[in-house]
Amino acid sequence: MNEETLEILKMNALQLLGIQLEGYDMNDLKGISDHIKTPFTNTSRKQFKRELKHFIVHMASNKIYHYTNIFDVNFLIFKFKKYKQVYIIGPYMEQRPNERRCNELLQLAGIKISKLYILKQYLLRIPLCHQVKAQKMCRLSIRFLKKRNIVYETEKVDLNFHSNTEMLAESKSQSDYTLREIEQRYNLENQLLTAVENGNVNEALEILNEMNLSVTGLRRVKDDVSNEQYKAFLINTLCRKAGEKAGISLLHIDEISEKYAALIDQTMDREILYEIIRDIVKEYSERVMKTKANAYSPKISKVIQYIERNLDSPLTLTELATYVDLAPSYLSRIFNQETQKSISQYIIELRVKKGRDLITRTKMTVSEIALYVGFKEQSYFTQCFKKQYGTTPLKYRTMHKEFY
Secondary structure (H helix, E strand, O other), X not given: OOHHHHHHHHHHHHHHHOOOEEEEEOOOHHHHHHHHOOOOEOOOOHHHHHHHHHHHHOOOOOEEEEEEOOOOOEEEEEEEHHHOEEEEEEEEEOOOOOHHHHHHHHXXXXXXXXXXXXXXXXXXXXXXOOHHHHHHHHHXXXXXXXXXXXXXXXXXXXXXXXXXXXXXXXXXXXXXXXXXXXXXHHHHHHHHHHHHHOOOHHHHHHHHHHHHHHOOOOOOOOOHHHHXXXXXXXXXXXXXXXXXXXXXXXXXXXXXXXXXXXXXXXXOOHHHHHHHHHHHHHHHHHHHHHHHHOOOOHHHHHHHHHHHHOOOOOOOHHHHHHXXXXXXXXXXXXXXXXXXXXXXXXXXXXXXXXXXXXXXXXXXXXXXXXXXXXXXXXXHHHHHHHHHHOOOXXXXXXXXXXXX
16 A cells, blocks of 8 residues: 555645544554544443444445434445455534534433533534545545546435443543643644744645644634634734744744734634645744854755654754765765864754744653654653753753743
């Protein structure tokens, strides 16, 4: 199976419809259950695991299964038996329920009305998508993944995960689910700040896409356009602070901020507002990159920008020298002259600095951060971090919490 094809399909599903497309090994019951569960699903029950496994094993390879859970959330599921893979499109809803409908859903599920906040938090992150569009995306995925131009029949399936109150997750699990959702949103927000502050344009835009999916139904005000304006103003403010910390001149920051504030205020179209949000992130990130580049000669600036864009990948002197068409020994010498550091030292310090920002701004674990910024081993990240900042990452987090 072509992994590149799957990545393109996932990107199209996200960008065109705002919904997820994920592939799982048939034996990955945890991954599949995590994808389709609700805050109230007791995934630890043996009956749940048996029922899910039975469904996966007995899925026909020539059908699309349409699963709608008790909260009107939809999933389209199909199997690629040859590669032992299960693909899930969703979650998505055709219509967001009002307060009255939320109460009805709780009553139907036998869940106490005190859990309304948890249900609303769950439903707010579910994107809206028409069934016909989701179906088309599913058939397109089958066509390109299986390389078969066949229209599969769609069969509705009821997995009965909420048939009675005994099947519900414990109250603490329900609350923990909601807390994790909120923490994830703030983690993404702070990862965006870090990407902008480091001038990583592509990374910042990727995080923005992920953020948009995670808050797709979240509302701070009642009107949809006003809600999108609220998000745009918030992103403008966050990027302004990140730009200031990165060293952009205050005149430039004020110019960018004022321009987008006026645009946001004048725009009454949700799609255009989202494009404005992308432009805000892009412009601030690019301005940071230019600010950093101005301190060095064109060749060294180009190398530094390449390093920042590919920080989480293995980087070699030969690769960097080829990128700017210089001999490795010559690049090493002039890089040291301009930055007062070797290339390897510069890369390590930049990775540690980015790790430090994530330590203070997110609740990512140290091992997650180490991998995210390009270290293969957590122990080496900790060693370099201690050398650069005089203490371990966890102690630094305790002393310098910025955003949570």
